[in-house]
Amino acid sequence: MTKIHGRVVRPGAVVPGSVEVDGPTILSVDEHPHAGDDIIVPGFVDLHCHGGGGHTFTRGDARDAAAAAAFHLGHGTTTMLASLVSSPYELMRDATAAYLPLVAEGAIAGIHFEGPYLSGVRCGAQNPEFLRDPSLEELSALVELGAGAVRMMTIAPELPGALDAVRYLAGQGVVAALGHTDATYEQTLAGVAAGATVGTHVFNGMRPPHHREPGPVVALLDSPSIVCEFVADGIHLHDGMLRFAAHTTPYRSALVTDAMDAAGMPDGRYELGGQEVTVADRVARLARDGSIAGSTLTMDAAFRQAVGAGLDLPAASAMASTTPARALGLGDRLGALEAGLRADLVVLSADLRVKRVMRAGKWI
Incomplete structure (x- = not known):
């Protein structure tokens, strides 16, 4: 003992x-x-991470993925999802098969597909070449192949077939998340009613709120069944907005890194979903248009950022561990x-x- x-x-x-x-x-x-x-x-629980320490989850390479998970484990993340970005179906399939042993041994808790069923208008750093409407055929094949390893998928609820996809995922025990969306308030609530339970990096990759069109941000913040992800790096969100959002969603807010392979690495040129990314002063941006491209964050740094923004230790700890564990259905473990x-x-x-x-x- x-x-x-x-x-x-x-x-x-x-x-x-x-x-x-x-x-x-x-x-x-x-x-x-x-x-x-x-x-x-x-131990920190990260629902949304694409890589770190020079290694990535986005290419479907099991050795690279294991190294990325080990890097974040060293920063206190004891449970994490391996997040891919919008990709061809073949890469999604091959990555699912490749990561099954990592899930079995506990190196990762499962796979999160951030895309490809996302809004072209709000795609951010997602590669527009791979965006498409939801396909139940693709989804069912991936879920069957994953045998429990596919744990979450981010979908824009306004796309044709999106609500059927959300219903299917929820029925299979896969977390349906809403994000990278240009949905109206009503379309977002329809996604929630269909069974979505997570908002992917709320505020980022979303139609901004307006007092006459609240859009997805307000719909997600105000839905009692939704766990809202926040990228707490001082770049994706102003500290005042982070504090406000956390106070608005007590016991429903989760810190995520949204980290790419550049986390823990020097400034320079990197790649995300087949697109060139430039990292300067810890900010990752697409070379083609300057869009924020994930982060260089670790969960311990996100925790410090949340406390520095004015949240107390228990609140920050709930956001970094307890709430995301519950979102994955692991709160009893x-x-x-x-x-x-x-x-x-x-x-x-x-x-x-x-x-x-x-x-x-x-x-x-």
Whole structure:
């Protein structure tokens, strides 16, 4: 058994004490004074990540994907989805097959297809060459091949066939997310009614809100069944907007990285979905038109950004761990420091820098 001492961040509170771990499981969380200055938070859960450390999930290469997951594990992400970008069906199929062993061994929690069923008007850094209307034939083949590994797909709800696709995904236990959309308020709510439960990087890649046409942003923020992703890097969202949105969606907001392979790497030229990306001063942009192209974020940096924006430790921890775990249907297994859950935790210094990472009771 192992005891980790510090300021333990639990749902709604920070308590001095210790987390006792027995094998892969949290045995108990005890309160006692003089626990030290370290801050102990649940392992981070990232619903939306394309790569990091010079490695990518977007090409369907299992070795590259394993290295990307290992990079983010070192930054405290103990559970993550491997996110692809809009791609030809053949790449989606091959990546699903290639990543099955990584899901089986727990290196990744599953696959997230961000596209290709997205709005051309709001495609952002998605490659317009690969955008298309939803296909139940493609979807059913991917879900069947994945045998549970396909965990989430982002769809623009206004596209022809989109609502049928959302219903199909929800019926198969796959998280249907709404994003990269030019939908009206009403079209977005139709997607929610069809079974969508996540808003993909809300505000970004969406028709902006207007007081006479609220659009997807307001529809998602105001829907009690929707978990709203936020890219907390100070670039995708102003800190004031992040704080406002988090206060608007208590227990429904999730920090995500939306990171590409340039995370943790020097400035320079990179590639995303077959398009050239230039990274300068940690900002990734498409070379062709300057669109923001994912991020160079890690979850520990997102956590620090959220706290710096004015959110308290329990709120930021819920956004980084508890809520995204629940969005994936894993809330009864991980995402909080509670007895009986998997022993995934991050030990942070007083200034919120990663000191140690534990996954399933083992130090990384």
